[in-house]
Amino acid sequence: MRDVTYLRPGNVRDAVQLYRTTPGCRPLAGGTDLMVMLHAGTLRPAPRAVLDLWSLPELKGVRRANDVLEIGAAEPYTGIIGSRDAQESVPALVAAARTIGAAQIQNRGTLGGNLANASPAGDTLPVLLAYDAVVVTDRRSIPIDEFFVGYRKTALADDELITAVRLPLGRDVVFRKVGTRAAQAISKVVLAVSREPARIAIGSVAEIPLRARRAEVALERNDIAGAVAAVADDIRPIDDVRSTAAYRRQVTQNVLRELLDAFARG
């Protein structure tokens, strides 16, 4: 890592400029995904510079503005968990943040990192989908629906930085995570559901975090049994290990049924 240059811009404008002009440059926020790979030398292409976003004031904080809650891309999970505004307006996101690692990880991990990393197992991602979050970058706003374009691929341009995430206020979303990270290869499923509008978002069941469109259509008609049946066709669990895919379908259906029943009970 001694040959990786460390860049510390003072504001987002300078950060974008450096990102654009430095060959092999990689953004760094909390480092909980990146530092391990950087140290192990497993990143391809090997980065020649890291661009430190951690201390940029513009990327910090949780703010309520008009009808949205805006969370800075480099605000750590601990800040989200501790924010009264987040607790009131987006409790499902707070619940998801609480399940991410232990204190050491929550003190460093960020939404910007979770989004850019675009792991199908990223725990905040289904929640952001269920809220119809907007990913704000240095140049535009990207509806979360259009953000994940392939396995660990995002809609971000090569020199584009996430600056914030915007969430609507007053939407009722529930979140459920089944299975631990260590066991994620066999059993992890993450669901986030909104009843109104109908949103069913699921992680770890396809190459991207996805919305279960067919199940959502059924849910719109208040057809809970139909939604639970349809979700099996919406998801694409890895089918190189047959039994695992079948098991995940079953778990996904069970958890969805449980969440929708909970909504029905109020």
Place this chain on the structure above:
Amino acid sequence: MRFTLNGAAVSLDVVGSRRLLDVLREDLGKTGTKEGCGEGECGACSVLIDGEVVDSCLVAVGQVEGRNVITVEGLAGPRGELSLLQQAFIEHGAAQCGICTPGMLLAAHVLLKKEQRPDADDVREALAGNLCRCTGYTKIIEAVLSCGT
């Protein structure tokens, strides 16, 4: 770059992308901070940055510019007198091989600052990012609980 380490100003000429863990151990001689997994899973490398516990294997040293870093060496008093928590670890036999101990102490230290009388669940949650292969955790939890006031 400059930061504060255990209360003293440090000024260093280092590549900012190096791990804080390595700079602490190799350049600053603070070998109390241990490396276990190097992947953020074990907490052996825990240090405090501005009072919050983090894994120093996941931090680029450039990121602590201007910040306040505490390692296990910073828990004892100015003449090396052990803190109450460190004493409690000894009395309860909460350290065996000792690899996890510095990280456990720092994570527990933060808990006791926030929660003067934690219960066993609080302790378990606060230490969830710190793995121990030796003690089975019970003695560690007892040691921390004994420091509740």
